[in-house]
Amino acid sequence: MRNLKLTLLLSGLLATSPGFSQTIKVEKPVTKAMQKVEATAIKAHIDYLADDKLLGRKPGTPGYQMAVDYVVDQFKKTGVEPAGENNTYLQTVRLRQATTAPGATITLTSSTGQATTLVTDTEATIYPNPVQPQVNMEAPLVFAGYGISAPDMNYDDYADIDAKGKVVVVFRGAPEHFPNTVTNYSMDMLTILQNAAKHGAVGVIVAAPRVPNLQRGVNSVMTPDGKVGASRSYASDDIKLLAYINYQTLQKLFSEAGLDPAKAQASLRSGKPASAALKSTIKANYSSLYHDYESQNVVGKITGSDSKLKNEYVVHSAHLDHIGVGTPINGDSIYNGAHDNASGVASLLEIAKIYNNLKQKPKRSILIVMVTAEELGLLGSAYFANHPTVPANSMVANVNTDMPAIIAPLLSVVPLGAQHSSLYKQVEQASKHLGLTVEEDPEPEQNRFIRSDQYSFVVRGVPALHIKYGNKTADGKNNLDETVKKWREVYYHKPQDNPDGVFDYDAGKKYAQLNFLIGYLVAQQPERPTWNENDFFGTRAVQ
Template identity: 30%
Template sequence: MKRLIFLVVVCISLAGCIKSPIDQAAKSITEEKLIEPIEKLSSDSFKGRATGTEGAEKTVNYLVSKLKEHDIKGGASDSGYVQDVPLVGQKTAEDAIIQITKNGRTVRSFEYYSDFMAWPSNLAENVSIDQAELVYVGYGIQAPEENWDDFKEADVKGKVLVVKNNDPSKKADLFEGKTRLYYGRYDYKYEKAREMGAAGVLIIHTTPSAGYGWNVVANSWSRERFYLRGNDSMEQSPTKVNGWLTKESSRALFESAGLNLQEQLAAAESRSFEPVPLEGLRLNLDLEASYRNQDAQNVLGVVEGTSDRLKDEYLVFTAHHDHLGITKAVEGDSVNNGALDNAAGVSAVLNMARAYKKLQPQLKRSVLFLFVGAEEVGLVGSKYWASNPTVHPGKVTANINLDGMNVYGKTKDLVLVGYGRNTVSDQIQKLAEKQGRTVKPDPHPDRGYFYRSDHFPLAKKGIPAIFPNSGTNFIDKPEGYAETVDSLQNANYHTVNDEINKYWDLAGMVQDVRLFFDVGYRIINAEDMQRWQKGDEFKQARLNMIEDASSQ
């Protein structure tokens, strides 16, 4: 009996020392493994990884080589690693000037880059707007479900719309309060102007309403822009110009019409708002743009599942591999290295791909690692995949999108953009709480982050998607550290300063990536696919896609 007890004790002790395969795979995700791709992709030799450049080509080649190194199969339709995204590139000449006249006399002149940004919205080489009337249309929103119409049947054809950024947020029962909906995105403003037949549209920029400074607008929109080739709706658009106007220029514009900008911005918060003509003012603008056909690339890798019943269903991880490239020099530096945005997210997905490959015999569903291109020019790579999927959206259980990571140390919390909207959010929350961490919703719902990264085009196809963000309750850091991190992130976003710096501490990234890896493992092996919660805007699209997939 004593011998039997001894053997049992020994067996229990040995079992406690043997790590489970999931733990072993997770522990292969280390700081050293994570920093390697970040250092590589954010080095000056990759020239900022802008779409359509040598740096982008170099990035794609690097990603393919890493997938092959980890023995991960290609996930494109031809079983290769690359999905071409057919684009047309647009570069707008920077010598444009907006002239505002009154009674035939120029009263205001606004300069490109410093005062306004604009580009042809119909892919024309030359655009001329001559003596166009201007009308302020508040938020420029028509939302029947909210009984909201900023146009009030006004005829705005051939006119230039001046539009307030964001959507109404003063009342909790309107437009979900401070949560920015798609109505608040610039995409919606431009689409609505086209629908209404306007000649152009200028969005009034303020840092609070955009969630970023004018430097981000100027830096982003002055670069070469890319659109999906063959977009007939753009080429046939009655709208000639899309653009932005600084708050200072907007104030001057309104003053020229005898109006107070702040009063007009406040008036737009009411359902009873009616369009306000900028009486007596006319806008003149000539734009020139050059074009080229250029393909971007999505890079895809697959680890196939082993269950006969579930292996044709997929969990999709996304991370965009592009950044801003070369822009105007700041203190001699013109390379936008994009270390945090998004070499960090790419590294996280690469490391998880390597770790899942180690666990392949235990995976019931398959995993698709989708490194999308052309994100910085309007989520174009992910939009293209969503319209030309290599896996039927109705067969995708979920999407976890990694765009930026926690590179500043361990935290007691984690932020989820899309918190509570689907069961993927629930899975992350359950596992994080087991680790003693708190999961929080987006602290800036007014900035509309759910509509600003690559999970959004997949969500529109019905795929339950989540966008994790960094926590802010740092562990073992000095007082005021979170404020320092927040300041760094705001200052470095979309600038040449997005580089590895002295504050980086990848212990936090290890913590988060291992969490997402574990969550993914559970989703891959769950009995049922993930779903949107009742009442979510994407739930019906999900049901439609599942039905369509089952009929094929």
């Protein structure tokens, strides 16, 4: 019933949206150009990018550089113009791996003056600070529920507390009445940090069953002047502390304030904030160590044909990186990333070929962006969205491609994120043209909406989507998600995700054609894509 109501709601929003797009006819030359996509070419791209010699394409390594060089060479062959920095195809991404130095301390002091120093890595973990090598701070504590402010959802954890100059303690979660994508956004750590800073907090402590292990460090992108250009764990200089504590420590804090964690969680889930001042203060003293290195985004352009609209861009994106060499599984330690995301890169390279075969280019220009450091927290795409090589307000839409899982015939699709904007119209038209049906997400619990690079564009105000497989199967059982789950257990983020795995290259061909056609239709529209009226993400868009 809930899915039916959601479908009806989306239909109503799309039908009444003031900026709703007209239907653009798919001309024969476009259909003909789409046929230039070759399953054998997709296989060849994947075979190269996921070869052992690239050693898993980890950012900052020679293997990743080989992938960059391959993409640049393909761009040149298909007439894609350079759109990176200094008239090149490249955008430099300065990565910083930060670790918390040994000796970091967190001390809690009760209202009676009793001080307790927490055991690091067991009772507490402190995140390194990417711009402040040494932090020594002290502040009162206040409980701020989930750390969410969403008045349009009738919920605000900060409504009845004063967080200014304090460290807020939060749970990870969201009220049960929040739609899935809203929950994903609200639980994103960057959202929590930004909201805390907005309310004047100087730190955030997350309560969890276990504290995370940060031995591998935390990654950020730095700007040329040494500031943070993109990060998943840093919002502003005002936030001096990001840490986790375990539930046993939280229980002690709550007990002193006369609060019950279980009752607080139940209240929060039901949509009723339970924020309250705590009767303890926190003192944190820690240092951060840095390892700096460089990687690259690869940025190409197809110039549009309209004298005015060619100054606007539809962005096709895919991440070029994977996770390198790691723990051996069945004797193999190279995490090749054939599906994740050599297949997505292959799709974009074939999309570039389609555009190259169009004598009449679309009205708007096209950016084809292969981003780095997705596996480190969407960092390459976040840096590009924050610091694009074109004017920020000229990017009208993003069509992202990440691990399409081409392991079976493509019969239906799930357009993650499209339901929030007028892009849903182009998804419907393109899918219909290719004989595909459009479905809702069969796995909302996977939080895929915020786990791939389209999310970097969404939070910057650019309507975006990510096409995933639907559930439709040729035998009518329509249970492809079961097959995908089993496949994921064997291949996802494992060395077994190599060119010898399971592939349906004809499905890859259709997937590339679909993503091209969505982008092409957007590029042909007289008007820019728009967020649906009063959409949750549209109201939070940052341009």
